[in-house]
Amino acid sequence: MVQLSSDAFAFGGDLMPVEDALALIAARVPPVTETERVGLTDADGRFLAADLIASIDLPVFDNSAVDGYAVAYADLAADGPTVLPVGARVAAGQAALDAVARKTTARIFTGAPMPQGTDTVFMQEDVTVGDDGSVQLPPGLRKGANCRPRGEDIARGSVAAPAGRRLEPRDIALLAALGVTSVEVRRRPRVAVFSTGDELRNPGQALGAAAIYDSNRFSLQVMLRRAGCDVTDLGILPDDRSVTAERLDAAARSYDLIVTSGGVSTGEEDHVRAAIAANGSMVFWRLGIKPGRPLAMGIINGTPLVGLPGNPVAVFVTFAHVLRPLVTVLAGGRPAPLVAMTVLSGFDYKKKAGRREYVRVSLERSDGGAVAMKYPVDGAGVLTSLTRTDGMVELSEACTAVRMGDPVSYYAYNQLT
Missing domain, CATH: 2.40.340.10 (MoeA, C-terminal, domain IV)
Incomplete structure (x- = not known):
């Protein structure tokens, strides 16, 4: 479980800029240390625990990118079409041929290994086939055209995917092409989610007087799961300081991160900040973001706690711009900047x-x-x-x-x- 010292952060100004808060998070929040090995199809969205090194070249051998005719570029006429006989035929899955005779061409298909000595492929639609089976090759093609050389995609021994990368379907395709069957990834961060307030009810319950249905706890669970967390719903904290402190303290002993909504302002019924003070330390709670205030970050028994505002739009905004980057760091990744x-x-x-x-x-x-x-x-x-x-x-x-x-x-x- 992630452990922070109570003095891992410090801020004493009025409004902390969001970028300053994110810089603190990136510099000071340690990732979960435990790892696990998962199969490729279970690796989507997971963070690599270590660099993954290519054990083979990709492509494994020189091969044709098209259906056509493979030649040695040196055999082509410099100032016009070239007519050559077809001396060999090679299909995908067939072993590489020995060198074809000089001044001949090989009929070749997409993915087939290039015969030794050939380095250029003419697309079949650009070639004219004579009655005697010879082919006329047009001028102007560059050397190496339509040939995929060995290691062009990635070379053996190079980094195929770096530590901290959040794997996506495109990464899975690359790893499969390299023959990888499983990868070592960081354990998913374990996150506890609370809402706060005596006025809240769960959907399906009777509302009663002056009550509202809790929406924040449900949106947070979904967004945190999308971000790659294992999430536990720990319900609604009452407007009771001692109960709040006790339940947050207990959660801090079992989870990597605690997320609450509501209860972090300065009102008499806002008890999350007091609970942080009783069992840990406050990091910051006044960010220069709207909607999104107040937002508190604290440490309880070495576990980070993020107290989001109570309004649902503010929860969405602060999740997107503060909590999601924090979760990425916690999971062992590097937050990617949003591109507007x-x-x-x-x-x-x-x-x-x-x-x-x-x-x-x-x-x-x-x-x-x-x-x-x-x-x-x-x-x-x-x-x-x-x-x-x-x-x-x-x-x-x-x-x-x-x-x-x-x-x-x-x-x-x-x-x-």
Whole structure:
């Protein structure tokens, strides 16, 4: 289980920039140390524990990329077509031929090994076959055309996939092509999820007076599983300081990370911060992000705890931009920077300097490109502002206003979870 010292982080300012928080996380959060070996089809989404070294060349041998005719480039005429007899035939799966006779060509098929001495392949549709079986090869083809040389893709002994890489289907294809059957990956981080508040009820329960259904715990479980975690739902923490402290302390002894929603503000019924103080230390709790405040990170018995806000939109935003990178580090990977799409603003907007803001938008197409249209209701508790939009526009800390037609940075929701 991951263990942090209580002084692993420090911050004493008013609002911590998001980038500073991410830099602290990347530098100080140690990954889970346990590893396991899994088969290729079970490796999707897992983080490699060590560099995977290619044990063979890929391709294993020089081979043809097309159906056609293999020749020695030196046998081609320099100033016009070349007519050569066909001296051999080689198909995919057939052993490589000995050298073909000089001034002859070999009929060859895609994936077949190049006969010794040949280095260039003419596509069959570019070749004219004579009545006597000879072939006329047009001029102008470069040496080595349509030939895939041994080791062109990856050379034996080189790194096929580095430690910390999150394996995807394209990686699985490469590893299978190298003959790999299983890989050593980091154990999935074990994450405990709580919601907080006496007003919360589970879906399916009777609501009663002044109660609401809990949505955060369910979205968090799904997003954390998508991020590669083993997630345990530990239910709803009551508005009771001692009970909250006791249950968080117990979770810290069994999990690599604790995630809560709600209870991290300064109200009299917000007990998560007090529980952190009682059993550990606070790292930070005021980030310059909107929606997303307050967001707390602390350490309880060496285990990191992230206390997200109670509003569901703020939970989504802070998961995407803070919690998901932390989980990636915890799992043994390196967070990949998000790449924004530039679109045009379809709205006017003012904001305070010093905090990063995310505006929920729908994209519309126009002659000038994609236009981001702001959702009319932008409260952090409005779930339909997520379900009826396409993504978010990011406004930097330095930005104080956006006018209609300005270029802005846009992230689609499928980039964020």
